[in-house]
Amino acid sequence: MDVSGGRGQPRPGNDESAEHTGPEAPAPGGTGDAPTAPSAPTPADAKDARPEGPTPDAGAPAPESGTPQDTGAAPDHGPPAHGRDRAPEHPEPPADRPARAPARAPAGRPEHPDHPFAHSGSGKGQAPQRPEERRRGGLLMGRPFGVPVYVAPSWFLVAILITWVFGGQIDRVLPELGAASYLVSLFFAVAFYASVLVHELAHTLAALRFKLPVRRIQLQFFGGVSEIEKEAETPGREFVLAFVGPLLSLVLAGLFYLGLLAVDPSSVPGVLLAGLMVSNLIVAAFNLLPGLPLDGGRMLRAVVWAITGKPMTGTVAAAWVGRALAVCVLIGLPLLTQSGALGSDAVDNVGMDTVLDALLAAILAAIIWTGAGNSLRMARLREHLPELRARTLTRRAVPVESDTPLSEALRRANAAGARALVVVDADGVPVSLVREAAIVGVPEHRRPWVPVGTLAQDITDGMRVSAELAGEELLDALRATPATEYLVVEETGEIYGVLSAADVERAFVKAMARPS
Numbered sequence: 275m276d277v278s279g280g281r282g283q284p285r286p287g288n289d290e291s292a293e294h295t296g297p298e299a300p301a302p303g304g305t306g307d308a309p310t311a312p313s314a315p316t317p318a319d320a321k322d323a324r325p326e327g328p329t330p331d332a333g334a335p336a337p338e339s340g341t342p343q344d345t346g347a348a349p350d351h352g353p354p355a356h357g358r359d360r361a362p363e364h365p366e367p368p369a370d371r372p373a374r375a376p377a378r379a380p381a382g383r384p385e386h387p388d389h390p391f392a393h394s395g396s397g398k399g400q401a402p403q404r405p406e407e408r409r410r411g412g413l414l415m416g417r418p419f420g421v422p423v424y425v426a427p428s429w430f431l432v433a434i435l436i437t438w439v440f441g442g443q444i445d446r447v448l449p450e451l452g453a454a455s456y457l458v459s460l461f462f463a464v465a466f467y468a469s470v471l472v473h474e475l476a477h478t479l480a481a482l483r484f485k486l487p488v489r490r491i492q493l494q495f496f497g498g499v500s501e502i503e504k505e506a507e508t509p510g511r512e513f514v515l516a517f518v519g520p521l522l523s524l525v526l527a528g529l530f531y532l533g534l535l536a537v538d539p540s541s542v543p544g545v546l547l548a549g550l551m552v553s554n555l556i557v558a559a560f561n562l563l564p565g566l567p568l569d570g571g572r573m574l575r576a577v578v579w580a581i582t583g584k585p586m587t588g589t590v591a592a593a594w595v596g597r598a599l600a601v602c603v604l605i606g607l608p609l610l611t612q613s614g615a616l617g618s619d620a621v622d623n624v625g626m627d628t629v630l631d632a633l634l635a636a637i638l639a640a641i642i643w644t645g646a647g648n649s650l651r652m653a654r655l656r657e658h659l660p661e662l663r664a665r666t667l668t669r670r671a672v673p674v675e676s677d678t679p680l681s682e683a684l685r686r687a688n689a690a691g692a693r694a695l696v697v698v699d700a701d702g703v704p705v706s707l708v709r710e711a712a713i714v715g716v717p718e719h720r721r722p723w724v725p726v727g728t729l730a731q732d733i734t735d736g737m738r739v740s741a742e743l744a745g746e747e748l749l750d751a752l753r754a755t756p757a758t759e760y761l762v763v764e765e766t767g768e769i770y771g772v773l774s775a776a777d778v779e780r781a782f783v784k785a786m787a788r789p790s
Contacts, residue, residue, distance in 0.1 A: 565596030567645030596646030676727030
C-alpha cells in the first residue's frame with residue numbers, strides 16, 4: 275500500500291505489508307441467559323463461496339480464484355445500516371451473482387501484477403456488527419437510563435407456561451376464584467419478570483457507573499440478559515458488576531417477605547407475595563452458582579483473575595465450572611425432583627411430571643453449557659482484537675478525478691498495483707470513494723464511457739478513519755458509520771489508503787479461528 279499526500283498524489287516509499295486471506299473457520303455462536311460483556315462481534319455469517327461474477331474487460335482486473343466470497347457485511351456492534359451511496363449510472367450485480375473477492379497480497383507487491391486491483395463486496399454497505407444486532411431484539415418496552423429494554427418472543431411462551439402451571443396451584447389453594455385464578459397467575463408472571471428486569475437493571479447501573487456501555491437489556495426464555503459491550507477494567511469491578519444482580523434479587527425477596535407479614539397468607543395478595551418471594555430467592559441462588567454464564571461464574575472469574583493476574587485464566591476456569599454445572603443440572607435436577615428433596619412427593623414411576631422435569635433440566639443445562647462456551651469465545655476474541663489494525667488492512671489507492679472514465683481509472687490502478695480508487699476534486703482533496711461492487715456491475719463495453727464519479731460514495735466525517743486505529747477502537751469507528759469502504763488517513767491528514775469493511779471481516783474471522 276502507499277500513502278498519498280494532502281493533494282491526493284501517491285507518496286512513494288511505503289512498503290507496509292499486510293497478509294489478507296479468507297477465513298480459516300467460522301466462529302461458532304452461542305448465548306447465555308446471564309449478563310455478558312462482549313466487547314466485539316461474533317462473525318456467525320461469514321461465508322466461503324465463489325459464485326460466478328461479472329467478467330471484467332481486458333483493462334480491468336479479473337477476480338482471483340480460490341478466495342472467499344465477500345458478503346459485504348462484516349461481523350457486530352450496531353444495527354445494520356446502509357452507506358449513503360450515490361445512485362450509480364449502471365446497476366450493481368444482481369443478488370444471485372455477487373462479486374468475488376481475491377486474497378490480498380502485501381501492499382506494493384501484488385501476487386498478480388497484471389491484475390492487482392480486485393473487486394469485492396456485495397455493495398450492501400454494512401459495517402461490522404454482531405449477529406445478535408442483525409436480528410430484532412423483540413418488543414421494545416422502554417429505555418430506562420437510556421438503555422433499550424426488549425421482550426423476546428420466547429418470553430410470551432414462558433408467560434403462558436407460568437400462567438398455566440401457577441394458575442393450577444392457585445386454583446387448589448383458592449378454589450373460590452375459579453377461572454380468575456389464571457388471571458392472578460398471569461399477573462404473577464408479569465410481576466416475576468419485572469423482578470428479573472430489576473435484577474438486570476442492577477447490572478446496568480453498575481456498568482454505567484463504571485463507564486461501561488450497555489447495548490440493551492433483553493427479557494427472554496428463563497431470565498434476562500444485560501448486554502454490556504466492554505469488559506470491566508479490574509477484577510474488583512467485575513466482581514461488583516456480577517454481584518449486584520443477585521443482591522437485588524435477595525433484597526426483593528426480603529421486601530416481598532415483609533409484605534407477606536402484613537397480609538393474610540391464604541389471600542390473593544398473600545399467594546402472590548409468597549410466590550414472588552420464593553421465585554426471587556431461586557433467581558438469586560441460581561445466579562450465584564459459580565459457573566459462567568451465571569453471575570456466580572463471573573464472580574469466580576473475578577477471583578481467579580485477581581489471584582493470577584490473568585483475565586483469560588479466570589474465564590477458562592469459570593467456563594469449565596459452568597460446563598460441569600450444566601452436567602450436574604442435567605443429571606441431578608430430575609433425580610432431586612423424583613426423590614422429593616425439593617419439597618414435592620417422591621415418585622417411584624415415570625410420569626408426565628418426571629418427563630417435564632427432565633425437559634426443564636435439559637433446557638437449563640443447554641443454556642448454561644452454551645453460555646459457558648460463548649464466554650470462552652468472547653475471551654478469545656478479546657485476545658485477538660488487537661491484531662485488527664487499520665494500517666495493515668488498508669488497501670493501496672490511486673487518486674482519480676470524478677470525470678475519469680472507469681476503464682482509465684482501472685488501468686491506472688493496475689499500473690500502480692492498487693486495489694482502490696479515491697475520487698479527488700481539482701485541488702486533489704478526496705471527496706468520495708469508488709465502490710467495488712458498483713465497478714463489477716458495469717459491463718466491460720460500457721466502462722470507457724462511465725465516469726468513476728457515478729460509482730462513488732461521498733466521504734462523510736465518519737468515513738475518515740485514522741491509520742493508527744486498531745482492535746475495538748477500529749470496530750467502534752466502523753460501526754459508528756456503516757459503509758463498504760473507508761478513507762484511511764494519517765494523523766497529519768494525508769491519505770493512507772482505503773479500508774474495506776469486507777477485509778476487516780475476513781481478518782476478524784481468521785483471528786477468531788486461531789486458538790488462544
